[in-house]
Amino acid sequence: MTRSELWFTEQQNSNLKLGLRINKTLHSEQTEFQSLDVYETAEYGKLLVLDGCVMTTDRDEFxxxxxxxxxxxxxHANPKNVLVIGGGDGGAIREILKHESVERAVLAEIDGRVVAASKEYFPGIASGLSDPRVDVQVTDGIQYVNDHAGEFDVILVDSTDPVGPAVGLFAKDFYHAVHRALKPDGIMVAQTESPFMNANLIQKTSRDIGEVFKNSYLYLAYIPTYPTGMWSFTMGSKQYDPHQASACRVAGTKYYSTEVHQAAFALPPFVQELIQS
Structure with missing residues (x-):
């Protein structure tokens, strides 16, 4: 019996593609905001794709x-109220709920179809969305932060790539709105793409967040199905220094640990140069 020759290919830029052999298509639709596809892959389990870009897979989502x-x-010393902007697959919410201090977690996702598809095809990722501490809001995340000043301890910007409905989530005005929505000791984190492929974006977001927040920090993680595998996150903090973070106080993590937390801020020289230029 021959193997499937059906492939999903993400055009990451004009010179680079990522290809994954797929066994079958599980779901495909055009939502109000974007194309949404779910595939069963041979290597990474189920795959969620938005507008042709890999969002998450069973194997490396954690x-x-x-x-x-x-x-x-x-x-953060005592995070109680947390907001996730985007992140309709529910993975960030699942991780947030591992913290006993968290009393309320809000998911502000513009596309309700992403939430519905994730519940159906990625129940392990979306498992926290039915928790009583979670408030799922199908709404524009930018408008949501503008309407909730001084409310959150932590805001996570779990956006898609900076195209389509996510463009505004990479703007300096948006970071100002996030700053206003945070409490006096609040922290934000945004995913900020690949240092190899998105150097200009990283420079801009690092500069913008650094101008809005008292302190800003870039850190790295390694995700095989994201462009180049090296991925960056940028933190804006009103008060706390991530180098002084508490030891890991949650169970069940597969990547995060006390040691990984500290190591994530040890940037290779070429990445350090990006945010200093």
């Missing part, structure tokens, strides 16, 4: 979701 969540939540 790296991204743990690192966008736990770095800030261990840096």
């Amino acid at each position: 790296v991204y979701h743990e690192m966008i969540s736990h770095v800030a939540l261990h840096t």
Whole structure:
């Protein structure tokens, strides 16, 4: 019996593609905001694709979701109210709920179809969305932060790539709105793409967040299905220093640890040069 020759290919730029052999298509639709596809792959399990770009896979999702969540939540002294902007797959929410201090976690996702598809095809990722501490809001995340000043301890910007509905989530005005939505000791984290492929974006977001927040920090994680595998996150903090974070206080992580937290801020020289230029 021959293997499937059906492939999903993400055009990462004009010179680079990522290809994954797929066994079958599980779901395909055009939502109000974007194309949404779910595939069963031979190597990475189920795959969620938005507008032709890899969002998450069963096999490596834990790296991204743990690192966008736990770095800030261990840096903050007592996170109780947390907002995730985007992140309709629910992975960041799942990780947030591992923290006993969290009393309320809001998911502000513009596309309700992403939430619905994730619940159906990625129940392990979306498992926290039915928790009583979670408030799922199908709404524009930019408008949501503008309407909730001074409310959150931590805000995570779990956005898609800076195209389509996510463009505004990489703007300096948006970072100002996030700053206003945070409490006086609040922290934000945004995913900020690949140092190899998105150097200009990283320079801009690092500069913008650094101008809005008292302190800003870039850190790294390694996600095989994201462009080049090296991925960056940028933290803006009103008060806390992530180098002084608490030891890991949650169970069940597969990537995040006390040691990984500290190591994530040890940047290779070429990345350090990006944010200093």
